[in-house]
Amino acid sequence: MPSLPKWINDTVESVLSSKFKECTVTDIESITADLRRIRFSTDLQDVEFEPAYAIGIRINDRDYRNYSPFNFNKDSGTFDVLFHMHDPVAAGSHFISSLTIGDSLKILMPRGKRFFDPDAAIHFSIGDETSLGSSLSIKEAVEGPAQQFICLHELNDSSALEALNLYGYHIPKNNTIDIIEALTDFLKEEKQAIDNNNVVFYLTGNGTTMSLIKRFLKAKGISSQCIRSQAYWLEGKKGL
Structure with a gap:
């Protein structure tokens, strides 16, 4: 996603508030030295989800990054995201590494084009x-x-x-x-x-x-x- 001025991103969050959810970090696990799984919790009952859909996380005033959730569970209100911590000084990696259990952040809910073909063998x-x-x-x-x-x-x-x-x-x-x-x-x-x-x-x-x-x-x-x-x-x- 392109970098945008802070006021535009603020306006998007306000005008499209129904597309965002306040999510809480409930679990963090290091899979490898550069892969981190984070579980988020929120109300997912009204959220549509398909495989390979992307969520959007605002990592600073100007930038969002897209990530693919999995373990998307409407009943428990939880989903997981794997983050590739490829560069400690990169804005995305820096933001994700700063998250701790209990933190709350607004996340743009899953969206995207239909990717998965349920009829394939x-x-x-x-x-x-x-x-x-x-x-x-x-x-x-x-x-x-x-x-x-x-x-x-x-x-x-x-x-x-x-x-x-x-x-x-x-x-x-x-x-x-x-x-x-x-x-x-x-x-x-x-x-x-x-x-x-x-x-x-x-x-x-x-x-x-x-x-x-x-x-x-x-x-x-x-x-x-x-x-x-x-x-x-x-x-x-x-x-x-």
């Missing part, structure tokens, strides 16, 4: 650290023995996948060749499902990597309707 989520929340929300939405969830993540520390029960492909950071090799193996193994358009690929995270994967999948004959994409960040671009 195989759901394949691909991304990096910033994609873990959306992968978890997609995994939670996959129901029944006739559906399958698979994920592939670029991570410096793969222990996060075990801690989050996100078992799947793990690729070291900045290794596109390994990503292509893993996808090539998958396309061979699931050829029938691919041919029947029963696999949906969800591409999130680094916009540059995501574009490369999208081009590769299309070159392999994957239908555009089976590829869902949403860039979360680009190198050198602040606040995507």
Whole structure:
């Protein structure tokens, strides 16, 4: 989200007050050295939610950042967010690291385009650290023995996948060749499902990597309707 003058952000919060909720931090857990899970509590009964929707958190007077919630529970009034603490001096990381249990903040409630396809037989989520929340929300939405969830993540520390029960492909950071090799193996193994358009690929995270994967999948004959994409960040671009 772009930086805006304080008065504009203040006006947005006032005019669109129904889109915001006062949320309380109820739990904080360090998943790895640079991944932090925070649980928020508020009244969610009137909030619509779909996998890979994004919440907005105002990290200072001028800036908001988008994050993907998971464990979204209307009955308990709670949801979790995974924060990638990639740079201690970055505005987003600095703000999140300052939160403590009991803190209260206004959060722009989940919104976004429809991303998840409930009719797919195989759901394949691909991304990096910033994609873990959306992968978890997609995994939670996959129901029944006739559906399958698979994920592939670029991570410096793969222990996060075990801690989050996100078992799947793990690729070291900045290794596109390994990503292509893993996808090539998958396309061979699931050829029938691919041919029947029963696999949906969800591409999130680094916009540059995501574009490369999208081009590769299309070159392999994957239908555009089976590829869902949403860039979360680009190198050198602040606040995507």
